Amino acid sequence: MEQSKISNANEILLAANNVGYVQRGKSILNNVSLQLHSKEIITLIGPNGAGKTSLIRILLGLSDASSGKVERKKGLKIGYVPQRINVPEVMPLRVVDFLNVTGKYSADLCQKMLAEVNCDYLLYSPMQNVSGGEMQRVLLARALLKQPELLVLDEPASGMDIIGQQALYETIQKIREAHDCSILMVSHDLHLVMAATDKVICLNTHICCTGHPDDVSEHPEYLKLFGDAIDGLALYSHHHDHEHDLQGNIVAADEYHSCEHHQEASK
């Protein structure tokens, strides 16, 4: 029993073998190989034009690789969370309808899933009224309803401030624990990845380096690629005495931290 559990934990869900991708004569991906095991969290990082989107599309089966092979576990259930979707204004579609677009789930179940991503108040809102940050969570809820073995998130934190990012990563972490799925996440942020990440893959048409977050940031290839950017940025660590929920309402912080320079500024 215990044995089978262990072998199960190392099951390969998705593997790319020497994948190459050429678009209009331009080589986008070169010899990319990677494996995604069950219950693993992989973050894919890379500069603009590195081929992150192409790789994800190939892994999802939306595009075909020009060379190499992608293998998926038979019957693999994938939940995909795009950055956002635009529902045509002329289409009446509430969040509950959206969640039921492919599949039949009870309103209760939809509500429960939305609650998991802290958006249950949206159940009967028109999709057109959902804000960017909420959209991400609605898309996440939709992906989860399928009970996926693999969750693919395309730059989930793009356009979010660091507080929003942190809240989102917390939600994702919580979800992973509750649903026991693997996660493949694309991040445009080269320096901040989700802390729970098992493996970071740094892509720039080919795989530059892979490893645990701590290892990658030390890797010479990584430093060569993003080293300059690091010099121009600094981490600015500060706390607020309150937090905002998704609708922008002020809620009490778990801990009180005074924030003197902010008070300074408001005077």
Next chain:
Amino acid sequence: MSGLFLEDFVLYALAAGIALALVVGPLGSVVVWRRMAYFGDTLAHAALLGVALAVAAEQLPMVGVGIIGIGIAVLLFWLEKQRNLSTDILLGILSHSALALGLIVLSIIQSNGYNINLNSYLFGDLLAVSKSDIVLMFICAFIILLVFSQILSPLISISVNEELARIDGIPVEKVRFVFMILLALVIAVALKVVGILLITALLIIPAANARLFSHSPKQMVLVSVLLAVAAVLIGLYSSLNWDLPAGPAIVMAASSLFFISRLAYRRSA
């Protein structure tokens, strides 16, 4: 007045109008969601070619329109795969080529002694539908609705987002293709009722109007059927009462309902 409604031709017209309303509502909703109005127009323009060929082959015009419509759908589907021209340009090419070819074939068969009343095909001839027309229309409508009900959920999914639909395992290309074929058949059904020039109006107007009163896609489909039926009833009544051409009267009824509900909605909001 009550006697008028018992006449056979009135009943036939009513039946034909209802058959059309049953299909334009649901398919029109999808046309509106997927911005396919221009595709509907293209099918309608090509319908003239279908009519001309059917007359030359001594077949029912409806059959010719159906076959040519399916041909156009196949051609467009194939052209879209080439991916170097946008759909609206492809449609512009197909639409006007088909119309031009239709006019050429029409003039050839007219000079060969066939007499075609062009007006009745351009604007419909609802009060001249025969019993066999109606039977054919209802058979078509039944088939269209049967297939449509099977692909409605995937169609909604594709209209929301094609990529998500694809990942969920929906055969996107197949569903799109089947829908195009259904639309070609709708044009054939609509030929006698509103004519080639006004078909797209009936696809778009009731559906666009239904948007105001619906909260979900399926609701919009149902409401647009009701609005299309209402347009047929009002249009037919005005046509008989004030001696107006039936097809245009139905379209005007649909658009009047559209503007009235917009105004009413604005006032209440």
